[in-house]
Amino acid sequence: MHAPEPSEAYHAQRAANREAKNAAAPAATPIRGAVEVRQAYEVLGRHAIAGVRKGGAVMLPNGPQTDALIEAGHIKLQPAEKKPVEKSEPVKSAPKKGTDNG
Amino acid sequence: MARTILKNCYIEINAADFSDHCSSVEINASKDDIDVTNFGGSGREHAHGLQDNSFVLNLQQDFAAAEVDATLFPLWFNETEFAVKIRPTSAVVGATNPQFNGTCILLEYSPLNGSVGELSETSITCVIQRDTFVRAVA
Numbered sequence: 001m002h003a004p005e006p007s008e009a010y011h012a013q014r015a016a017n018r019e020a021k022n023a024a025a026p027a028a029t030p031i032r033g034a035v036e037v038r039q040a041y042e043v044l045g046r047h048a049i050a051g052v053r054k055g056g057a058v059m060l061p062n063g064p065q066t067d068a069l070i071e072a073g074h075i076k077l078q079p080a081e082k083k084p085v086e087k088s089e090p091v092k093s094a095p096k097k098g099t100d101n102g
Numbered sequence: 103m104a105r106t107i108l109k110n111c112y113i114e115i116n117a118a119d120f121s122d123h124c125s126s127v128e129i130n131a132s133k134d135d136i137d138v139t140n141f142g143g144s145g146r147e148h149a150h151g152l153q154d155n156s157f158v159l160n161l162q163q164d165f166a167a168a169e170v171d172a173t174l175f176p177l178w179f180n181e182t183e184f185a186v187k188i189r190p191t192s193a194v195v196g197a198t199n200p201q202f203n204g205t206c207i208l209l210e211y212s213p214l215n216g217s218v219g220e221l222s223e224t225s226i227t228c229v230i231q232r233d234t235f236v237r238a239v240a
Contacts, residue, residue, distance in 0.1 A: 044167075044168060045118070045167065045168025045169070046168065046169075047118045047119045047120060047122075047168065047169075048118070048119040049117050049118055049119075050117045051119075060117070064180065064182040064183070065116055065117070065182060065183070065184050065185070067176075067180075067182075068116055068173070068176045068177055068180065068182050068184065069116060069117065069118065069173075071172075071176045072118075072167075072168055072172040072173040072176060073167035073168040073172055074118055074168045074173070
């Protein structure tokens with residue numbers, strides 16, 4: 001048993017899809033796995049950064065622009081909030097019954 | 103229609119508001135003039151070519167941390183592309199307060215410039231890259 005030959009419409013659709021894929025601008029298809037990392041920075045200088053005044057926190061993407069702001073002394077990376085480690089009670093195992101010594 | 107008297111222009115360089123250190127601003131939008139004259143007419147015909155835009159800012163020099171020199175020198179030295187945003191007033195962007203922005207580079211920077219007794223000012227030309235020059239109204 002051979003599968004039936006695909007129809008002309010099927011081939012036309014595939015050709016259209018292939019053309020659309022080739023014509024798509026590279027920027028329109030983001031690189032798989034590339035994620036913009038944004039971090040919180042504290043504004044140090046007198047000048048507002050992205051509308052945030054001194055003492056405030058501003059979220060900025062990692063990159064040379066942010067590096068330049070750090071170098072100029074406009075901002076500094078906010079230390080990540082340390083969550084207190086919850087101490088867990090040691091779990092006591094139930095006493096073994098019998099003489100199960102393996 | 104109301105005339106515009108420049109009193110509180112908004113100038114942002116690499117996300118930092120430098121309105122209080124800037125004394126003059128100039129936005130230059132231009133396109134290359136391409137001569138497309140042919141034998142079909144008796145006069146020259148021109149066409150728009152590539153954009154070549156820039157912001158020219160006059161900044162009052164300040165060598166303190168997080169001020170003019172500390173901001174501009176790394177941008178020039180490290181060859182970093184940075185955003186420049188300019189509005190006629192510091193009010194929010196709108197139809198009557200358009201924001202002109204672009205991604206720029208700094209090809210020349212003169213950290214110290216002036217004569218005895220003068221205010222030290224530095225004029226920078228932020229060359230806008232590619233087609234990033236935008237007039238935003240919202």
